Amino acid sequence: MRRIKRSSLVVGIMVALCCWGVSVQAHFGVITPSDDIVTQKDKKTISLAVKFIHPMEGHYMEMEKPKQFGVVAAGKKKDLLSTLKSEKMHDFTTWEAKYKIKRPGDYTFYVEPAPYWEPAEDLFIIHYTKVCVAALGLEAGWDTPVGLETEIVPMTRPYGFWTGNIFTGQVLVKGKAVPFAEVEVEYLNESPENPKTVKAPSDPYVTQVVKADKNGVFSYAMPRAGWWGFAALSEASWTMKKDGEDKSIEIGAVYWVRARDMK
C-alpha cells in the first residue's frame, strides 16, 4: 500500500516540478508550546501554536478548526477545543491556545485536525499530533498513550534533550505497535533557538526517513538545537468521499520534541 502511495507521490513530484518548478516536502501537523519545561520561576500560563506546515521549508497550509484538541495530565483527559483561537500566519489559518499549568506533572497536549485534502497525493491527510510539557519537577505521565487512532508514544523522556541526543518512540495504530513503520523527521526551521535558517542542499536533507523495528520502535539523533517533528505515516482503515469518490486517508502520528545546545 505504502509503495502505491510512494509511486503516486513520485508522479505528484514530477507534475509539480514540471508545472511550477517547486519540490514537494513532507506535511507535518505541529503543536509547539511557548515553554516545554515549566519551572517555578517560569510563567504558568503557556501558549500552544497549532498548525499544518512543511517545518523545514517553512511553508504553511490552511488549517481548518481541529476536530479534537486537549491535554492528558495525571492520567486524565481534558477537552480544550473551545480554547483554540484562529490566527493568520503567512496568509494561512493557524490556531493558538492558552493553558494555565496548575499542578506539577507532565502535560501531553494532542490535536486531531480535520481531514486535509491533498490533490497532489490524491488523498486526505490526518495528523494526530502531540507534544509534552513538563511542569514543576514531577516527571510522570509522558509515556502514557492518549488513545488516538494513531500516535507515537515516547520511549525516551520527551523533554530535556541536548543537541545530539537520541529520541526513541513507538508507533501505535489503534493502540497496537506498527512493525517497520516509516517515520519522517523534520527540523522546525522557525524554532526560537535556531540562529540561522537551515538550507537543505537537496531534497533528502529536508525530510529524514527512519524505519521502526518489528515492535514499531524507532530512534533518531537530533543534530541541531530547536524543535524536531517525527511523523509516522500509515493508511487509515477507512476512506472518505471526495466529489463522490472514495479516497484513501493518510493517518500520521506526529510527536514534537525540543533539543538544546550544551553551553
Next chain:
Amino acid sequence: MRKNNILSKAVFRLVFISLFLMISSSAAFAHKVNIFAYVEGDTVFCEGYFPDGRKVEGGKVEVYDSNKKKLTEGTTDKEGLFSFKYSKVEDLDIVIIASMGHKNRYALPAEDFSDDDTTEEAVTQADSEKLSEQKTVKTGKKHKAPEEPSQMPGILGGLGFIFGLTALIMQMSAKKKG
C-alpha cells in the same frame, strides 16, 4: 571444598556490592525533593514529592514571609501533604527539608491566593502578544539549573558507602585468611 567456598564468597560479595550500587544510584536521583503549593479557600496546601512521583513523607516544611520571618512550620504526612491556614495574602517562601539535608523551596506569589481567573485572562492577553514575537526573536529561553545542589551529596554519599563497604568486606576476608 575450600575453593568452592572462596568462589561463593566472591559471588556473594559481587552481588552485594552491585546491589548497593543500584540502590544508591537510584536514590541519588530520587533525593531531588520538590515542593509545590497552592491555595484553596483559607488554606495553603503544600505537597512534597520526588521526580518519579513518590511522596516525601515526614519532610519538614517551613513557611517564611518576604521578610524571611518564619510564619509556621510542620511535617508532611504519608501523602507528602502539609497544609496551614493563612492569615494574610502575601508572597510566601515555602521550604521543604527532607532526610539527609535535601531541601527545596517554592515561591507562592500573593496573586495565587485569588480564586477567580480574571488575572489569568489578563496574562493570557499579554502572552498572546509575546507568542507572535516569539517567532521572530531568535534567542532561546535559558533554563536554569536547580539552585539546590541536592543531588551531589546523595551521589557522593552513595559512593562513599560503597567504598566503605568494599573496604570492610576486604578487611574481613583478609582477617579470615590470616
